Amino acid sequence: MFRNNYDNDSVTFSPQGRIFQVEYASEAVKQGSVVVGIVSKTHAVLAAIKRNAEELSSYQKKIIPIDSHYGIALAGLASDARVLSNFMKQQSLASRLTYDRAIPLSEITLRIADRAQTNTQQYGKRPYGVGLLIAGVDSKGPHLFEFQPSGVTQEMVACGIGARSQMARTYLERHLDSFGGCGREELIKHALRALKESLSQDKELTVDNTSVGIGGIGENFALYEGQDIAEWLDATFENREGGDDEGGDAMETDS
Amino acid sequence: MNHLPQAWGRPRDDVYGAYDPSHFQNAAPNQHTQSPIVTGTSVVAAKFKDGVVIAADNLASYGSLARFTDVKRLRKFNDEVVVGFGGDVSDMQYLDRLLNSLDIRENYSNTESSLNAKNLHTYLSKVMYKRRSDFNPLWNHLLIAGLDGDAKPFLASADLLGTTFSSPTLATGFGAHLAQPIMRRTIPDEAAVQNVSKDDAISLVKECMKVLFYRDARSMDKYSIAIITKAGVELTEDERLENQSWAFAESIRGYGTQVN
Numbered sequence: 001m002f003r004n005n006y007d008n009d010s011v012t013f014s015p016q017g018r019i020f021q022v023e024y025a026s027e028a029v030k031q032g033s034v035v036v037g038i039v040s041k042t043h044a045v046l047a048a049i050k051r052n053a054e055e056l057s058s059y060q061k062k063i064i065p066i067d068s069h070y071g072i073a074l075a076g077l078a079s080d081a082r083v084l085s086n087f088m089k090q091q092s093l094a095s096r097l098t099y100d101r102a103i104p105l106s107e108i109t110l111r112i113a114d115r116a117q118t119n120t121q122q123y124g125k126r127p128y129g130v131g132l133l134i135a136g137v138d139s140k141g142p143h144l145f146e147f148q149p150s151g152v153t154q155e156m157v158a159c160g161i162g163a164r165s166q167m168a169r170t171y172l173e174r175h176l177d178s179f180g181g182c183g184r185e186e187l188i189k190h191a192l193r194a195l196k197e198s199l200s201q202d203k204e205l206t207v208d209n210t211s212v213g214i215g216g217i218g219e220n221f222a223l224y225e226g227q228d229i230a231e232w233l234d235a236t237f238e239n240r241e242g243g244d245d246e247g248g249d250a251m252e253t254d255s
Numbered sequence: 256m257n258h259l260p261q262a263w264g265r266p267r268d269d270v271y272g273a274y275d276p277s278h279f280q281n282a283a284p285n286q287h288t289q290s291p292i293v294t295g296t297s298v299v300a301a302k303f304k305d306g307v308v309i310a311a312d313n314l315a316s317y318g319s320l321a322r323f324t325d326v327k328r329l330r331k332f333n334d335e336v337v338v339g340f341g342g343d344v345s346d347m348q349y350l351d352r353l354l355n356s357l358d359i360r361e362n363y364s365n366t367e368s369s370l371n372a373k374n375l376h377t378y379l380s381k382v383m384y385k386r387r388s389d390f391n392p393l394w395n396h397l398l399i400a401g402l403d404g405d406a407k408p409f410l411a412s413a414d415l416l417g418t419t420f421s422s423p424t425l426a427t428g429f430g431a432h433l434a435q436p437i438m439r440r441t442i443p444d445e446a447a448v449q450n451v452s453k454d455d456a457i458s459l460v461k462e463c464m465k466v467l468f469y470r471d472a473r474s475m476d477k478y479s480i481a482i483i484t485k486a487g488v489e490l491t492e493d494e495r496l497e498n499q500s501w502a503f504a505e506s507i508r509g510y511g512t513q514v515n
């Protein structure tokens with residue numbers, strides 16, 4: 001299991017200039033089930049696949065609304081995400097209380113990035129084992145940020161993280177130009193299709209294993225699960241069965 | 256030699272006699288501010304359809320003495336907010352430093368979004384309320400003028416008790432009694448703001464400054480005035496009252512030495 005001598009803690013560089021603990025933390029993100037996020041000029045959407053440990057258990061939460069204007073989707077250690085989301089909730093509330101202002105998404109992203117970075121530079125600490133997509137709307141419009149355990153953050157137009165997320169990213173890259181002008185429903189369809197791409201052959205998107213989070217201008221961030229997403233799934237599936245170019249794309253990727 | 260730290264830097268007992276330590280303790284306990292010392296008088300402000308006008312004279316009084324005649328009591332926070340300070344001048348300077356550090360903190364990381372007038376008013380009112388709850392108030396009455404999140408004119412006050420309120424026209428100190436009724440004649444309510452042009456508002460506020468100079472013994476004829484619109488902040492700090500007429504003073508009876 002040990003790759004070498006330089007991976008026991010996060011304060012020691014390898015001779016090649018790498019910090020293995022941080023890289024292992026990024027692996028934890030890749031173990032998590034896939035989440036995608038997309039922004040248009042008016043909306044920000046998160047979509048996620050939920051996993052259940054066994055048939056009889058409930059599904060692990062993947063999208064957490066933080067404040068009325070934004071939420072996060074997580075891939076990796078859910079418990080680490082809970083700690084980070086509690087911190088984000090506190091910071092968001094503090095901003096509302098002291099300034100009567102919805103905290104800017106760039107600001108809250110920066111704050112968790114600083115916390116995550118600290119964990120990669122202090123002895124006895126470990127990096128967070130979770131990647132986040134932070135999506136919502138602030139005074140400057142809709143935003144999507146990606147957060148990694150290393151403390152790296154980036155603003156994205158569309159992004160997917162988690163297991164087999166490369167398939168989702170390929171889909172997103174292929175449709176990148178169309179996202180800007182998308183309406184609410186169209187953006188959700190794109191997110192669900194991207195999600196479907198990274199699913200293994202024998203699996204389907206169902207009302208039980210899918211979560212959708214939406215924020216928009218003049219619209220609070222809301223989490224949709226269960227029967228609330230049935231219509232979107234049906235609408236997206238119809239396209240697939242109809243054999244239009246969307247369905248064709250899916251077939252190509254699978255082969 | 257006495258090596259004890261408490262003896263360091265003190266006159267030697269064998270040369271100068273025993274050291275008198277009485278000044279280390281005060282006879283009385285420490286006290287917070289009980290009253291302001293150097294004070295600024297009224298701040299007046301009025302909304303108009305595209306923005307806000309705010310004015311305050313440049314005088315800082317020491318009791319009834321006109322002690323400092325070039326004190327700027329309007330502070331531009333950014334391109335859409337101006338804060339006007341009435342009350343204690345040293346507390347005003349403290350708040351000025353506080354706003355400076357807030358501004359630096361805000362601009363350090365994210366360049367694109369900055370605090371608007373509503374945000375700043377909320378922040379300052381929390382500062383004022385915190386200090387009064389510590390029984391150590393900042394002895395000021397603040398007017399925060401500018402634009403809110405929707406770029407609409409915003410005007411609100413926060414005082415030393417942490418009380419806040421908002422109105423299309425506001426005035427602190429003596430102005431609350433003398434200027435406010437004059438401004439309410441033109442701008443009685445929020446709906447009336449739409450009928451007030453920039454020039455109307457400026458001349459209204461200037462008129463109030465003149466009335467205040469006539470009637471308020473702690474005021475001065477040199478003042479600062481700021482106009483906040485979407486175009487930015489126009490701040491002038493060396494205005495003078497024009498067209499004064501003291502003819503009304505002849506008819507005043509009941510004060511001073513005259514007999515009839």
